Amino acid sequence: MLHELRRELNHALKEPALRWLVLIAFSLSTIALLIGALTISHQKDMVLRLEAAVTAERLLTIKDKTDPGDIAYNLFHLTFDPPTDLAFMALGQRNERPWLHRLRMLALEGQIHETNDSNPEILILGQLDFTFFLSVLVPLIIISLLFDIEGRERREGRYELICAASPLGSRVFHIRAAVKSLLLTAAIILPFIAAAISNNLTILAFLSVLGLIFFQIVLWVIFCRIVTCIIPEAVTAALSLVTLWLLLTVLTPIIGKTAVENSLPVPNGGTILLTQRETVNAAWDLPKETTMDAFIHIYPEWKAQATINRPFEWKWYYAFQEMGDQAAQPKSWALYQGMTDRHEAMALVALLSPALFIERAMTELAGTDVLQHLRYVRCARAFHADLRHFYYPYLFNEKxxxxxxxxxxPEFEPCAI
Amino acid sequence: MNFRIAYIIARDEWRYWLRSRLSVAALVAASILIVAALISTITQVQTERTTRENFQAEAINTFESQPARHPHRMIHYGHYVFRTPAPLSVIDLGVDAAAGTVMFLEGHRQNSAVFTPNYSSANAGQLAELSPAFAYQVLTPLLLIILGFASISRERESATETLLYSISVAPLELWMGKIIALSGAALMSLLPLSLGLGLAISAGEHAGVAAYMLSGYALYLLTWVFIITAVSSSCQASSTALTLLLAGWIFFCIVISPVASGIASTGGAYEGKVVSDIAVQQALRGSGDGHNEADPAFDQFKMQLLQQYNVESIESLPINIRGMISKNAEEKQTQILNRFSDRRMEAARTQSRIVYWFGLLSPALALKNFSMNVAGTSLSEYQRFQHQAENVRFDFVQRLNNLHAEQLSYSDDINRSKDHQSEQRTRISPVHWKMLQPVAHHEDNEQERVSESLPHFIMLFFWCVFGAIWSVTRATRGAANAA
Known part of the structure; x- marks a missing residue:
């Protein structure tokens, strides 16, 4: 057995096709990790610079100001979702959904949906991070590596000879496939190990990713073995495998996505924006008592100070901002709920698509999926609430x-996952 | 060259496909996919268009039906513009899924376009996009590979190639026959595209632009026909040809796009809106608060007005100084805002230009860039939408400021907080609210779209010429091998 292994290893190392494929896998793995690491370090760097800029702006903004209404109106705060240690391996939805906001105490619904206005042409091209490499490209590399193992020997007329010469019989080809796959695995994993060490990944995160890598490789090696055993002719086997890849990686997710989106509609963003504007703007024309009565219903502690005597008072202004939020919020929450439901429904589709399964598992581990985006949004909303509760005593006591x-x-603290 | 012989060879190739289960299955599957992509995209675009147009109508309607108000209140009430899909997005959705659909327009600020369709969509991975563009860019080449990888190498393996040459078939005739056969399949596959283009024409697209788009796709598929035949005639074994072609397909159609976007975006040229907003805030400091006529930033402007109207005090001006100041401040502010947004848009274009160069490494990426730009679903078109939205914003805000300056008396304006009568007089009639400019339609900028897509068309043309030359050389040299 050991002898067989050594012989297959020597044999494999002499094969130019294998050397090329291993080299390609190694380079792609490295490039994917590098692109991910560069993107994340760029984002971290941006947060640091923005924090400094916002702090500097704050000092200039509050200079010589004492009116709480005026200060709250002008002061911006940075809220953000810092990338996790693993984010460089799965950039996920970070570029598609905002993870960074500049908020002030005005109605939140008018601010929280703002985006960083990323370049959409870059977004639609996708990103070559390790997750894309593992979920989409690794199967293709495995197929190229394994589709021709028996077929080639048959064409050359050596198949029977090799089977007869080995104590393992035709199972010797399993050994050959295993040896090739192991070499490929090493080429994929080595850059990952280096990246894991230089990024100080926790053992748990490291093992989880390692598990996913093995899962994907073993799965596709098995697919390849089954197909090449059923279909002896190499060309047909290769085409069948590519078709299988297309089915599992492209078509199943598309069909699943279409089905999920049709069965789980979400409110259109336009409704949220229009509702919010109507309620905030209508408040200018409403009797001030109407706004303040509604406000006191939620904040009874300010009942004694809630009478508005002048045509404009900050406390009334901020009260109707919050009332506007209250009116639009149910729609936002319905949208978030819809996004969560869609994400959960896609879990079923992922059971049929290894690529989607890997992507979901990786982005979940890395905290770059839609659930993390919603966690961040809740966190930013909680901060906005803190801000309001901080200013209300000053506004209502006119202090x-x-x-x-x-x-x-209050300072924004990113919420832990 | 005898074209009759070439045609006979092509007919024979078609007959061979029909006998091969694999080819038939691939043809059927590809046809279903392309047609399904077309139908689903048409429905999707139609639904999106109706939704966004309805919202747009509602937004205009609510603005125009506002009650009598102080004009400055309308500036803060604001307006919404919705981005509607271009007629050709039934072929290529382009950036639509990743670009904001609605923008809130108000005084003193430029907001971003928010709610991209991707924001709330179910995430199905990076390749999960079934548009006709994707079907043609990625799936059709695969079909052509399946049909054509063995076209010449098969003849070589079964030793029929030498036989053909011995009955005075020239190598180029054999090659031409295979090219005709494969081009026939490519041409067939373009039928659904033509249907989709016809639909776009009926929705207002120019026929010339549609034909131009079709020719781009045809060039792309022809490039693949050449490449496939070249590889097939350079390989002794069909399996080698298939392996090479599949590797090429993976590189051109799957790997290059994310590599290009990764390289373009890690360059770090584009920072996004939050960074730019902070820079704007810094630049705006000291430019004056248009709500506050006492702001010293407007002293000079006030003097100018007094001189212009030859009066002593702002009370005796024939116009309302508050409206004039608000207008002046908006203009100054907008200049600064535009300076930063132009800079931001230029940075995004720089990023995209890096991606465009990668079209030299992949005909699939060249086609993608061509298709998006000609369809009006590219970054350029998105930026045109942003510019138009900004024009709509500036236009209605300044019209309201004019109303503020001309229709409201200064004494009413300063007394409106104290005196109910004055307050009532500062509310102007809602007849004035019918002032919103519409956002122009995509069909109106076909010249820009054609010129923006032209470099990509040239790239595709070069790919095609390169493929043809390579293919011809291989065919003649390959024949020498066979003999």
Whole structure:
């Protein structure tokens, strides 16, 4: 057995096709990890620079100001979703869905849906991160590596001879496939190990990704073995395998996506925006008591200070901003619920598509899927609420803000996964 | 060259396909996929168009039916523009899924287009897009490979190639026959595309632009026909030809796009809107608050007005100074805002230009860039939408500022917080609210679309010429091998 292994290893190493494929796998794995690492370090760097810029802006904005309404109107705060340690392996939805906002105390529904306006042409081309490499490209490399193992020997007329010469019989080709796959696995995993060490991945994260890599490789090696055993002719086997890849990687997800989206409609963003604007703007024309009564219903503690005597008072202004949010929020939550439902429904599709399964597992581990986006949005909304609750005592007691008061301003803390 | 012989060889090739289960299965599957892609995209585009157009009509309607108000309130009330899909997006959705669909327009600010269709869509991986463009860029080449990988190598394996040459068939005639056969399949596959283009023409697209788009796709498929035949005639074994062709397909159609986008985006040239917004805030500091006529930033402007109208005090101006200041401030602000948004858009275009160069490495990417640009679903068209939205915004805000300056008396304006009568007089009639400009249609910029897609068309042309030359050389040299 050991002898067979050594012989197959020597044999494989001499094969130019295998050398090329292993080299390609190694380079793609490295490039994918590098692109991911560069993207994430760019994002981290951007957060740091923005934090500094926002702090500098804050000092200039609050200079000589004491009116809490005025300060709250002008002061922007940065909220963001910092990339996890594993994000470089699965960039996921980070570019598609905003992970960075500049918020102030105005109605949140008018701000939270703002985007960073990424270049859509770049977005639709996709990204070559490790997840794309593993879920889409690795199967193709495995197919190229394994489709011709028996077929070639048959064409050359050596098939029977090899089977007869080996104590394992025709099972010697399993050994050959295993040896080739192991070499490929090494080429894929080595760059990953280097990246894992330089990024200080936790053992758990490391083993989880390793598990997914093995899962994908073993699965496709099995597919290849089954197909090449059923279809002895190499060309037909190769085409069948590519068709299988197309079916599992492209068609199943598309059909699943179409079905899921049709069965789980979500509210259109346009409705959220229009509702929010109508309620916020209508408040200018409403009797001020109507707004304040609704406000006091939620915040009874400000009942005594809720009478508005002048034509414009900040507390009334911020009260109707929040009332506008209250009106639009159910629609936003329905949208978020719809997105969650769609994500969960796609789990069923992922059972039929290894590529989608890998992508979902990787983005979940890396915290770059839609659920993490929604977690971040909840976090940013909670911060906005903190901000309001911080200012309300100043606004309702009409108390000027001192430097000490401003030092107490809530700071955004990213929520842990 | 005798074309009759070439035609006989082509007919024989077609007959061979019909006898081969694999070829028939591939043909049927590909036809179903292309037709399904076309139908699903048409439905999707139609639904999106109706939804967005309805929202747009609603947005205009609510703006115009607002009650009598102070004009500055209408500036803050704002307006929405919705991005409607171009007629040719039934062929190529392009950036639609990743670009914002609605933009809120208000005074003193430029907002981003929000709610991309991808925002709430179910994530199905990067390759899950079934548009006709995807079917032609990625799937049809695979069909052509399946049909054609063995076209010449098969004759060689079964030793019929030498036989053909011995009965005075020239190598180029054999090659031409195979090219005709494979081009026939490519031409057939273009039928659904022509149908889709016909639909786009009936929806208002120019026939010339549609024909231009069709010729781009035809060039692309022809490139593949040449490449496939070239590889098939350079290989001794069909299996080698298939392996090489599949490797080429993976490289051209699957790998290059994300590599190009990765390289373009890690260049770090494009920072996005949040960074730009902070820079805007810094630049705007000190430019004056248009709500505050006492802001010293407007002292000079006030002096100018007094001189122009030859009066002593702002009270005796024939126009309302508050409206004038608001208008002046908006203009200054907009200049600064545009400076930053232009810079941002230029950075995005730089990013895309990097991707465009990668078209030299892959005909599939060249076609993708060509198709998007000619369809009006590219970054350029998206930026045109952003520009138009900004024009609509600036236009209605300044019209309202004019109304503020001309229709409202200054004394009413400053007393409206204290005096109910004055407040009532500062509300102007809703007849004025019918002022919104529409956003122009995609069909109106066919010249831009054609010129933007032209470099990609040239790239495709070069790919095709390169394929043809390679293919011819291989065919003649391959024949020498066989003999």
């Amino acid at each position: 000027a803000m001192s430097e000490n008061d401003l030092a107490q301003l």
